[in-house]
Amino acid sequence: MTDLQTRSQSDVAETDVEAREAAAKAADYEHGWSSDIETEFAEKGLTEDTVRFISGKKNEPEWMLEWRLKAFRLWQTMEEPDWAKVGYPKIDYQDAYYYAAPKKKIELGSLDELDPEIKRIYDKLGIPLGEQEVLAGVKGAKKVAVDAVFDSVSVATSFREELLRAGVIFLSISEAIREYPDLVRKWLGRIVPVRDNYFAALNCAVFSDGTFVYVPEGVRCPMELSTYFRINAENTGQFERTLIIAEKGSYVSYLEGCTAPMRDENQLHAAVVELVAMDDAEIKYSTVQNWYPGNADGVGGIYNFVTKRALCQGDRSKVSWTQVETGSAVTWKYPSCVLNGEDSVGEFYSVAVTNNFQQADTGTKMIHNGKNSRSTIISKGISAGKSSNTYRGLVRVGPTASNVRNFTQCDSLLLGDQCGAHTVPYIEVKNPSAQIEHEATTSKISDEQLFYAMQRGLGEEEAVALIVNGFAKDVLKELPMEFAVEAQKLLAISLEGSVG
Amino acid sequence: MLEITNLHATVGGPDKPTPILKGLTLHVPAGEIHAIMGPNGAGKSTLANVLGGKPGYEVTAGSVTFNGQDLLALDPHERAAAGLFLGFQYPVEIPGVSNVQFLREALNSQRRQRGEEPLSGGEFLKLAKDKAALLQMDMDMLKRQVNVGFSGGEKKRAEMVQMGILNPAFAVLDETDSGLDIDALRIVGAGINSIMRSPDKAVLLITHYQRLLDVVRPDKVSVLADGRIVETGGPELALRLEAEGYDTVMADG
Numbered sequence: 001m002t003d004l005q006t007r008s009q010s011d012v013a014e015t016d017v018e019a020r021e022a023a024a025k026a027a028d029y030e031h032g033w034s035s036d037i038e039t040e041f042a043e044k045g046l047t048e049d050t051v052r053f054i055s056g057k058k059n060e061p062e063w064m065l066e067w068r069l070k071a072f073r074l075w076q077t078m079e080e081p082d083w084a085k086v087g088y089p090k091i092d093y094q095d096a097y098y099y100a101a102p103k104k105k106i107e108l109g110s111l112d113e114l115d116p117e118i119k120r121i122y123d124k125l126g127i128p129l130g131e132q133e134v135l136a137g138v139k140g141a142k143k144v145a146v147d148a149v150f151d152s153v154s155v156a157t158s159f160r161e162e163l164l165r166a167g168v169i170f171l172s173i174s175e176a177i178r179e180y181p182d183l184v185r186k187w188l189g190r191i192v193p194v195r196d197n198y199f200a201a202l203n204c205a206v207f208s209d210g211t212f213v214y215v216p217e218g219v220r221c222p223m224e225l226s227t228y229f230r231i232n233a234e235n236t237g238q239f240e241r242t243l244i245i246a247e248k249g250s251y252v253s254y255l256e257g258c259t260a261p262m263r264d265e266n267q268l269h270a271a272v273v274e275l276v277a278m279d280d281a282e283i284k285y286s287t288v289q290n291w292y293p294g295n296a297d298g299v300g301g302i303y304n305f306v307t308k309r310a311l312c313q314g315d316r317s318k319v320s321w322t323q324v325e326t327g328s329a330v331t332w333k334y335p336s337c338v339l340n341g342e343d344s345v346g347e348f349y350s351v352a353v354t355n356n357f358q359q360a361d362t363g364t365k366m367i368h369n370g371k372n373s374r375s376t377i378i379s380k381g382i383s384a385g386k387s388s389n390t391y392r393g394l395v396r397v398g399p400t401a402s403n404v405r406n407f408t409q410c411d412s413l414l415l416g417d418q419c420g421a422h423t424v425p426y427i428e429v430k431n432p433s434a435q436i437e438h439e440a441t442t443s444k445i446s447d448e449q450l451f452y453a454m455q456r457g458l459g460e461e462e463a464v465a466l467i468v469n470g471f472a473k474d475v476l477k478e479l480p481m482e483f484a485v486e487a488q489k490l491l492a493i494s495l496e497g498s499v500g
Numbered sequence: 501m502l503e504i505t506n507l508h509a510t511v512g513g514p515d516k517p518t519p520i521l522k523g524l525t526l527h528v529p530a531g532e533i534h535a536i537m538g539p540n541g542a543g544k545s546t547l548a549n550v551l552g553g554k555p556g557y558e559v560t561a562g563s564v565t566f567n568g569q570d571l572l573a574l575d576p577h578e579r580a581a582a583g584l585f586l587g588f589q590y591p592v593e594i595p596g597v598s599n600v601q602f603l604r605e606a607l608n609s610q611r612r613q614r615g616e617e618p619l620s621g622g623e624f625l626k627l628a629k630d631k632a633a634l635l636q637m638d639m640d641m642l643k644r645q646v647n648v649g650f651s652g653g654e655k656k657r658a659e660m661v662q663m664g665i666l667n668p669a670f671a672v673l674d675e676t677d678s679g680l681d682i683d684a685l686r687i688v689g690a691g692i693n694s695i696m697r698s699p700d701k702a703v704l705l706i707t708h709y710q711r712l713l714d715v716v717r718p719d720k721v722s723v724l725a726d727g728r729i730v731e732t733g734g735p736e737l738a739l740r741l742e743a744e745g746y747d748t749v750m751a752d753g
Contacts, residue, residue, distance in 0.1 A: 451552070451554050452588065452594070453602070456580055456603070456662065457607065467594060
């Protein structure tokens with residue numbers, strides 16, 4: 001195990017003023033607005049009654065309530081983890097709301113019927129127009145299904161019928177619990193067990209909504225599925241729950257993108273995502289995360305404690321995680337693959353950007369149990385301002401998993417001299433036939449590169465954006481087209497004011 | 501077009517500034533290709549970098565006027581948009597960024613600064629193809645990452661393709677001929693002629709060798725030594741330098 005650490009601190013006093021000025025400029029957060037949709041809260045605090053309230057609101061069957069209560073009791077006995085390289089004030093879990101929903105529950109046949117206020121927000125977010133084109137009847141427009149999660153409750157689900165014709169079930173998790181209880185029961189909590197970790201247990205107790213996808217045997221999902229999460233109500237923890245099941249020989253690509261309005265209060269987010277892929281199935285899961293990172297002084301911002309795990313259960317199954325993480329004040333996230341199937345494949349492509357006072361501790365776990373299973377990890381960390389960016393990754397090879405291969409590449413790019421980049425790889429190999437490769441680099445954007453790009457006509461921020469996008473290209477090219485463009489813009493926005 | 505008057509510049513930061521340019525005066529009118537020659541350490545590259553606006557160089561006295569504008573008051577990208585191109589002695593690698601992407605963004609950024617419409621992808625590709633053909637550069641090379649894995653000669657040719665695409669009014673070419681074999685030298689020289697030889701353009705051509713000047717025939721040749729222009733003449737001055745060396749010519753001067 002190695003621990004490569006890079007941190008430089010010089011001229012702190014001198015650059016402090018500059019950094020603050022630059023940061024103040026960057027604080028004009030693009031998506032820093034809020035909406036006026038009325039919210040119905042559960043009472044502040046977390047007790048069994050809160051859990052019952054949420055379950056009741058969702059019209060859940062008895063078994064679900066029991067499952068939640070069991071999780072809640074377990075959570076009460078657990079300790080919040082502190083091993084990540086992040087620091088934040090102690091969270092008072094009794095001083096937060098655990099359920100907020102739009103007052104009017106709207107069921108829509110199409111996005112045209114969407115509440116104009118929500119529609120306005122989505123427009124402001126620049127949500128890809130693909131959906132709108134399809135809705136307007138534009139021929140040849142690429143179909144992207146949207147299960148819009150607004151303040152915890154799905155308010156619009158489109159294209160459900162076309163998906164159903166293909167046999168694909170794409171529902172909010174609450175609906176799935178009611179309509180497909182057997183499927184949900186079979187897998188919920190099987191990939192990420194209730195007792196897996198503190199935040200996962202919390203999620204099990206109070207998850208408000210999320211997405212359920214079921215792709216039957218041999219079906220290639222006819223469109224990219226996408227969900228936009230938003231956190232809107234002040235002081236409301238968000239606990240999304242996602243479950244995707246890909247049966248034998250099926251394929252699905254799922255996109256998840258998020259942004260949140262500007263708030264002073266810290267907002268806790270603890271999602272759980274479970275994926276399972278059977279023989280020859282493939283799941284591609286892409287995330288662009290742009291939650292409010294706090295202002296230039298490090299005040300506010302989302303706390304993002306996410307548990308994402310995929311079970312490559314079947315032989316020759318494959319799961320790819322691609323993530324672009326630009327937001328949140330604190331990120332704690334390790335999308336992982338448990339490679340049980342023979343010849344199964346796990347991939348993790350990540351760009352994590354931190355600026356100002358953001359802290360990210362993110363990476364992956366590749367657990368090789370199947371023979372000939374393979375994994376690839378490409379992590380690109382970009383640190384600016386006074387932020388801290390840590391890659392933490394585990395590659396484990398079980399004793400019976402022969403001929404396992406892993407390739408890991410972790411690159412860090414530093415902007416300025418007050419940020420930190422850390423690479424913490426853990427490698428545990430119990431089978432001697434494994435081939436494990438790990439490469440790591442740390443570099444700074446050089447003055448030569450900046451001057452060269454500026455001499456050709458690019459402004460300083462354009463030059464930084466170009467160089468950073470080049471650095472992250474190996475990951476960005478893994479994203480579906482609609483997301484790649486948005487992600488490039490996000491990288492540039494996230495680093496505004498970080499140089500000069 | 502470019503008027504450099506009594507220019508003094510230092511490098512090394514405020515702690516221990518080292519004077520490099522010590523009262524350099526040079527006027528280059530439109531339509532002129534002006535070669536700058538001189539011994540190592542005379543300040544040739546410093547001159548190029550100061551004109552480009554590279555951080556780390558401090559102008560302590562003097563002025564530079566470009567088409568009537570105070571060049572030294574502009575940021576590097578504003579100088580580029582105003583029409584100044586700097587051909588780098590050591591072109592810089594930008595991993596993960598293709599030449600096409602780099603140049604399209606650079607050109608459109610210049611155009612925006614000048615209040616012009618940006619070029620579409622198609623328009624830009626056509627322009628890039630034309631200029632690459634001029635320099636006998638394969639379009640595949642333009643799709644590769646900026647200067648990554650390029651040989652010395654390829655980098656210099658790529659610089660010239662960049663110049664062709666950006667189409668500047670004034671080019672400062674810093675030892676563009678270094679690292680080129682005879683064939684590449686001829687191609688690059690022909691490129692400079694076709695891109696920059698024009699009544700409304702001008703070039704400052706920094707070089708050590710006559711062989712580039714055989715292809716790109718300069719209108720004027722100046723000798724830069726110890727931070728000043730010590731002699732200016734016609735093309736014959738370069739031939740004398742080549743034959744007799746800097747010491748003799750400067751002693752005569």
